[in-house]
Amino acid sequence: MTTTLARGPAPTAPAAGRAARVRPALAWGAAVAVPVLFLGVFFVQPVAEIVGRGFVTDGRLDLSGFAEVFARPRTWRVVGQTLVQAALGTAGAVLLGVPGAYVLYRCRFPGRGALRAFVTVPFVLPTVVVGVAFRSLLVDGGLLGGLGLDGTVTAIVLALVFFNYAVVVRTVGGMWERLDERTEQAARALGASPWRVLTTVTLPALGPAIASAASLVFLFCATAFGTVLVLGGRRYGTVETEIWIQTTQFLDLRAAAVLSVVQLVVVAAALTVAGRARARTERALSVGGPAAAHPVRLREPLDAVAVAVTAVAVLGLLALPLVNLVVRSLRTPRGWGLDNYAALAVPQDTLAVSAWHAAGTSLRTATDATVIALVVGGLVALVVSRRPRGTAARRAVGGLDALFMLPLGVSAVTVGFGFLVAMDAPLGLPVDLRTSPALVAVAQAVVAVPLVVRTVLPVLRAIDPRQREVAATLGAPPGRVLRTVDLAVAARAVGLALGFAFAASLGEFGATSFLARPQEPTLPVVIFRLLGRPGAENYGAALAASVLLAALTAGIVAVCERLRRPGIGGAW
Amino acid sequence: MTTHRGPRAALAAATTLVALTACSALGTGDAATPDATGGTSGGTVTLVTHESFGLSDGLLEKFEQDSGLTVQVVQQADAGALVNQLVLTKDAPLGDLVYGIDNAFASRALDEGVVVPADVTAPAAADAQTYAVPGDDDGALTAIDLSDVCLNVDSTWFADKGVTPPTTLESLLDPAYRDLVVVPDPVTSSPGLAFLLATVGAFGEDGWAGYWAGLRDNGLKVADGWSDAYYTDFSGAGGDGPRPVVLSYASSPPVTVPEGGDTPRTAALLDTCFRQVEYAGVLAGAKNPEGAAQLLDFLLSDDVQADIPGSMYMYPVSSSVDLPDDWARWAPLAEKPFEVAPADIAEHREEWLSTWSDTVIG
Numbered sequence: 029m030t031t032t033l034a035r036g037p038a039p040t041a042p043a044a045g046r047a048a049r050v051r052p053a054l055a056w057g058a059a060v061a062v063p064v065l066f067l068g069v070f071f072v073q074p075v076a077e078i079v080g081r082g083f084v085t086d087g088r089l090d091l092s093g094f095a096e097v098f099a100r101p102r103t104w105r106v107v108g109q110t111l112v113q114a115a116l117g118t119a120g121a122v123l124l125g126v127p128g129a130y131v132l133y134r135c136r137f138p139g140r141g142a143l144r145a146f147v148t149v150p151f152v153l154p155t156v157v158v159g160v161a162f163r164s165l166l167v168d169g170g171l172l173g174g175l176g177l178d179g180t181v182t183a184i185v186l187a188l189v190f191f192n193y194a195v196v197v198r199t200v201g202g203m204w205e206r207l208d209e210r211t212e213q214a215a216r217a218l219g220a221s222p223w224r225v226l227t228t229v230t231l232p233a234l235g236p237a238i239a240s241a242a243s244l245v246f247l248f249c250a251t252a253f254g255t256v257l258v259l260g261g262r263r264y265g266t267v268e269t270e271i272w273i274q275t276t277q278f279l280d281l282r283a284a285a286v287l288s289v290v291q292l293v294v295v296a297a298a299l300t301v302a303g304r305a306r307a308r309t310e311r312a313l314s315v316g317g318p319a320a321a322h323p324v325r326l327r328e329p330l331d332a333v334a335v336a337v338t339a340v341a342v343l344g345l346l347a348l349p350l351v352n353l354v355v356r357s358l359r360t361p362r363g364w365g366l367d368n369y370a371a372l373a374v375p376q377d378t379l380a381v382s383a384w385h386a387a388g389t390s391l392r393t394a395t396d397a398t399v400i401a402l403v404v405g406g407l408v409a410l411v412v413s414r415r416p417r418g419t420a421a422r423r424a425v426g427g428l429d430a431l432f433m434l435p436l437g438v439s440a441v442t443v444g445f446g447f448l449v450a451m452d453a454p455l456g457l458p459v460d461l462r463t464s465p466a467l468v469a470v471a472q473a474v475v476a477v478p479l480v481v482r483t484v485l486p487v488l489r490a491i492d493p494r495q496r497e498v499a500a501t502l503g504a505p506p507g508r509v510l511r512t513v514d515l516a517v518a519a520r521a522v523g524l525a526l527g528f529a530f531a532a533s534l535g536e537f538g539a540t541s542f543l544a545r546p547q548e549p550t551l552p553v554v555i556f557r558l559l560g561r562p563g564a565e566n567y568g569a570a571l572a573a574s575v576l577l578a579a580l581t582a583g584i585v586a587v588c589e590r591l592r593r594p595g596i597g598g599a600w
Numbered sequence: 601m602t603t604h605r606g607p608r609a610a611l612a613a614a615t616t617l618v619a620l621t622a623c624s625a626l627g628t629g630d631a632a633t634p635d636a637t638g639g640t641s642g643g644t645v646t647l648v649t650h651e652s653f654g655l656s657d658g659l660l661e662k663f664e665q666d667s668g669l670t671v672q673v674v675q676q677a678d679a680g681a682l683v684n685q686l687v688l689t690k691d692a693p694l695g696d697l698v699y700g701i702d703n704a705f706a707s708r709a710l711d712e713g714v715v716v717p718a719d720v721t722a723p724a725a726a727d728a729q730t731y732a733v734p735g736d737d738d739g740a741l742t743a744i745d746l747s748d749v750c751l752n753v754d755s756t757w758f759a760d761k762g763v764t765p766p767t768t769l770e771s772l773l774d775p776a777y778r779d780l781v782v783v784p785d786p787v788t789s790s791p792g793l794a795f796l797l798a799t800v801g802a803f804g805e806d807g808w809a810g811y812w813a814g815l816r817d818n819g820l821k822v823a824d825g826w827s828d829a830y831y832t833d834f835s836g837a838g839g840d841g842p843r844p845v846v847l848s849y850a851s852s853p854p855v856t857v858p859e860g861g862d863t864p865r866t867a868a869l870l871d872t873c874f875r876q877v878e879y880a881g882v883l884a885g886a887k888n889p890e891g892a893a894q895l896l897d898f899l900l901s902d903d904v905q906a907d908i909p910g911s912m913y914m915y916p917v918s919s920s921v922d923l924p925d926d927w928a929r930w931a932p933l934a935e936k937p938f939e940v941a942p943a944d945i946a947e948h949r950e951e952w953l954s955t956w957s958d959t960v961i962g
Contacts, residue, residue, distance in 0.1 A: 156827055163832045168842040257788060257824045263961050273787055276681035278950055361859040448685055452692040463674045463694060545675045557651050559827040563855035564838035567831050
C-alpha cells in the first residue's frame with residue numbers, strides 16, 4: 029500500500045512521474061481519471077444498464093413504473109422499515125463502537141491486538157452463518173430463546189450492530205489513536221472535568237471520523253439483505269430485499285428499477301447529511317504527535333464506563349454468537365471432537381475442492397481485490413483530501429467523495445445483474461468478463477474502495493495545510509511535499525485500510541453473490557454449498573469452515589494492524 | 601520491532617501483495633475464460649448451473665478425456681435466479697449448456713426461448729422423455745434428475761414425546777401439532793416454492809390459501825431458506841432446533857442414520873410431496889452447441905446417473921442404474937406426488953406467491 033500511494037498520483041509510471049514534477053496538474057488529472065474510469069466501467073455502467081432496462085419498454089422511455097410501484101402500500105412500508113432499521117443499527121453501532129474505539133485504540137492492555145482483530149470477525153461471516161450463530165441462540169429452546177427475539181426487528185438490529193461494530197471501532201479508533209493528547213491535557217490542567225474534556229475537546233475532534241463511520245454503517249445497514257431475511261423474514265423487508273425479490277425471483281425489472289432509484293435517493297440523502305456533519309466538524313488537527321495510549325484507568329468514571337460498555341458489547345454481542353459457532357463446530361455425530369476440522373482437508377464429496385484449497389482461492393482473490401481497492405481508494409482519498417480554492421472545484425471534490433460511496437448504497441443484486449448485461453463486452457472490448465474469475469475480485473474491490481477512502485481520508489484531511497505550505501516554502505517540489513507530508517501520515521492508516529479491504533473482500537459482500545462462479549470456489553461459497561446439503565457431516569464441516577474463515581480473517585487483520593506502527597513519519 | 605522498521609515492513613507487505621497478485625486469480629483469469637477458442641479437437645464447453653451441482657471426482661475429467669472437450673463450469677448461487685439470469689443474457693449467453701432448471705421455472709425458460717432443442721442420443725433419453733415438460737414437443741429441455749420435496753418428521757422426537765407423527769397435509773392442522781412445523785419461504789427458497797405448489801395441487805386453486813391460513817393459525821414457522829429451516833429450526837438434523845416437522849426432500853432421511861444405528865432419525869411424509877424435476881438444455885446462441893449436446897448426453901450416461909444420488913441428493917431419471925442401498929431402503933419416492941402443470945405455474949406463480957405472502961406473512 030505504501031508503495032502504491034507513493035506512486036499514487038502517477039500510476040502510469042515513469043513518464044507520468046516526470047510530469048508530476050513538471051506539471052502537477054497532469055498528475056492530479058491522472059489521479060482523478062484512474063478511479064473514475066474504474067468506477068465508471070465496473071459500477072456506473074452496469075447499474076445504469078440494468079436500471080435503464082427497467083425504464084425502457086419497446087425502445088421507449090417508460091416511467092409509469094413509478095406510479096405503479098408507489099401505489100403499492102408495501103413500497104411505503106419497506107421504505108419506512110429500511111430507514112428505521114438502518115437508523116437503529118447505526119445508532120447502536122455508534123453508541124457501542126465509540127467507547128470500543130477508546131478502549132481498543134487509546135488504552136493499553138494485554139491482548140489488545142488480538143481483541144482488535146477479533147472484533148472484525150463478524151464483518152466477514154456469510155449471512156447463512158450469522159443466521160446459524162444468532163438464530164440457534166434465539167430459537168425456542170436456544171440459550172436465549174426465553175427472550176422471544178427470534179424473527180423480530182430487535183434480532184435484525186442486533187445482528188446489524190454485530191456486523192458493523194468493527195466499522196465504527198476501526199474508523200474512529202484510527203483517528204482517536206493519533207489525536208494529540210496534549211490538547212486534552214491542557215484542558216484538564218485548566219480545570220475542566222473529564223466529562224467536559226470529552227464533550228468539548230475529544231468528541232468534537234473525532235466528529236469527522238464518527239460521521240464517516242456512521243455513514244458507512246448506515247449504508248451497510250440500508251443495503252443489508254441476507255441479515256434481514258434470515259433473522260427477521262420478509263415481514264421486515266427493506267428496499268434491498270424487495271429489489272432482490274423483484275429481480276431474482278420475478279424478473280420484474282420495472283419495479284426493481286423504481287426501487288433502485290428510491291434506494292439511490294435514500295442513500296444520497298444520507299450521504300448529504302453525513303457530508304454536512306463532517307464538513308461542520310472538520311478541521312485540521314494536531315495529529316503529528318506520538319500515538320497516545322495509556323493503561324486502563326478504571327478509577328476514572330469515564331474509563332470505567334467505556335470499559336464496561338465495551339465488555340458488554342464484545343462479550344455479549346460479538347463473542348456469544350461466535351463462541352456458539354465454535355462450540356457447534358466441535359460437535360460431531362460421535363460426540364465432541366475435531367472431526368469437522370479434519371474433514372476440511374479432504375475434498376468434500378462433490379465440491380471438487382477441500383475447504384483449505386478454497387481458503388487459498390479466497391486469499392488470492394481477496395489479495396487482488398485489496399490491491400485494486402488500495403490503488404483506487406488511495407487515489408480517491410488523496411484527491412478528495414485537497415481543499416481547492418474555487419467553489420466549483422470544491423464541489424467537484426465533494427461529488428467525487430460521494431460518488432465512491434455509492435457502491436455501498438446501491439443494491440448488490442442491481443450491480444450483480446448489471447454485470448451480467450454489461451460485462452459481456454466491457455467498453456466494447458471483445459472480452460467476456462462475466463464468467464472470468466477476475467470479475468469476482470473486481471466486484472469485491474468495488475465494495476472495498478469506499479472502505480479504504482473512509483479510513484484514509486479522515487487522517488489525510490486532518491493534516492494542517494500549513495504543513496504542506498511550510499514544506500513548499502522550504503523549497504520542496506510538489507512530489508516531495510506529497511511524500512513527506514501526505515504519504516507519511518497516510519501510511520499510518522494503511523494497516524487499517526488494508527485490513528478493512530481484505531476483510532470486506534474475504535467476506536464477499538455485494539455483487540459477488542450474484543456472479544456466475546467459475547470452477548474455483550472461495551471459502552464463503554464452499555460454506556454456502558455445504559450448508560445447502562443434508563447431513564450432520566456437511567453441517568459440521570460448514571461450521572468448521574466458517575470458523576476457519578473467521579480465524580483467517582482475524583489473523584490477517586492482526587498482521588495488517590502490525591503494519592501501522594505510529595510515529596514513522598521521519599523515514600519518508 | 602522498532603518503529604523504524606515500520607515503513608519497511610509496510611513496504612515489504614505491499615511488495616508481497618503485488619507479487620501474490622501476479623500468481624493469483626487475475627493472472628490466470630484469461631486462460632480460464634470460456635470464450636478462449638480452444639485449439640483442441642472439441643474446444644471448450646461451458647456448463648451454466650446452480651450451487652448444488654457437483655459430480656464425484658474424476659467423472660468430468662473422464663468425459664474431457666473421452667471427448668477432447670474442456671469443460672468449464674460456472675455456478676450461480678440461487679436456482680430460482682438462474683433462469684432469470686439466462687433470460688437477461690439471452691443475446692450473449694453465459695455458456696453452452698444449462699443444467700438445473702426445475703419444473704417450477706421450466707415454462708419461463710421455454711417461453712423466453714432460452715434453450716433450443718438438442719439431439720440426445722444417450723439410452724436414458726427415453727426415460728428422460730417420461731418427465732418432458734408438456735408442450736415442449738421439440739425437446740428443448742431434457743430431464744436429468746428428480747426428487748420429491750416433502751415434509752420430514754423427526755421420528756425420535758415424536759417417539760420421545762409419545763405423540764403420533766402427522767402423515768398428511770390435513771393432519772398438520774390438528775392442534776396436537778401446534779407450533780411444530782417449519783417451512784422455508786416460497787418466495788426466497790425453491791423447495792419452499794415446491795411445497796406451495798404441493799398445496800396448490802392438493803387443495804386446488806380455491807382451497808390452498810385457506811389451508812395456509814390454517815397452518816398459520818396452528819403456529820407455522822417460516823424460515824428464510826432450506827438451510828435455516830433444516831439446521832436451525834428442525835430438531836432432527838444435528839442443529840437441535842425446537843420443531844420436529846420440516847420441509848425437506850424424500851432423499852433427506854438416509855443421512856440422518858445416527859452413529860452406530862441403522863434406522864434414520866427422520867422420515868419423509870410421502871403423502872405431502874411435490875415432484876421437482878431438473879432439466880438441462882442447450883442454450884440458444886451457444887458458441888459450442890455440439891459440445892453442449894455431448895455434455896448433455898454425458899449427464900444422461902449411466903456413470904453420471906448412478907453418481908447423482910450420492911453427489912446431488914437427487915434421483916436419476918434413468919431406470920437402468922441402481923439406487924444406493926440406503927436410498928432404496930430409506931428414501932423411496934412418493935407414489936402419487938401432487939402435481940401442477942408447468943404452464944399453470946408460469947401463469948400464476950407471482951399471483952400465488954403474492955397471495956401466500958398476504959396470507960402467511962401479513
